Amino acid sequence: MMEYFIDQEKYFYLTLLHIYAIIYIGAATTLAIGAMLITYFQYICGMFRIAGYRIEHAININIQQNITLKNKILMNEGIICAVEIHRQAMKLSKHLLSMFEIMMFCLIVFGVIFLTLNLFRVSFLLRIMMYENACKCCSEIMCINNTDR
Numbered sequence: 001m002m003e004y005f006i007d008q009e010k011y012f013y014l015t016l017l018h019i020y021a022i023i024y025i026g027a028a029t030t031l032a033i034g035a036m037l038i039t040y041f042q043y044i045c046g047m048f049r050i051a052g053y054r055i056e057h058a059i060n061i062n063i064q065q066n067i068t069l070k071n072k073i074l075m076n077e078g079i080i081c082a083v084e085i086h087r088q089a090m091k092l093s094k095h096l097l098s099m100f101e102i103m104m105f106c107l108i109v110f111g112v113i114f115l116t117l118n119l120f121r122v123s124f125l126l127r128i129m130m131y132e133n134a135c136k137c138c139s140e141i142m143c144i145n146n147t148d149r
Contacts, residue, residue: 040096047089054082 008015058078 037096037100040092044089044093044096047085047092051082051086051089054078054085058082 006015055078058075
């Protein structure tokens with residue numbers, strides 16, 4: 001939760017609007033990034049499927065008919081085109097994977113940093129509470145001892 005340095009009762013609806021806007025923008029951004037990754041993945045899979053179809057089609061031309069020089073040239077051109085499509089798909093998938101790895105690395109680093117800072121803050125607050133409780137206990141013991149005399 002966020003800490004606002006304003007009168008929370010007076011500006012309750014504005015702070016609620018701010019919190020809902022942050023949640024909505026974060027969720028929309030996450031969904032958009034996920035949709036883009038899925039779209040890229042489907043595009044790459046489609047490129048692999050096209051390359052596979054072209055290789056099958058180029059080989060089927062040669063198998064179904066007599067082997068002539070013209071058919072051999074068509075088969076070679078089809079295989080060359082399919083290999084080029086496959087190479088482009090591999091290049092795109094490696095690029096997408098490297099970008100995803102960089103993004104995940106940054107998210108993990110920032111997550112560890114923020115978790116460490118929050119745990120430090122929690123431990124600091126616990127120490128303060130323990131110190132205050134110890135002081136209260138000591139003052140109560142001293143008050144009890146003073147009243148017994």
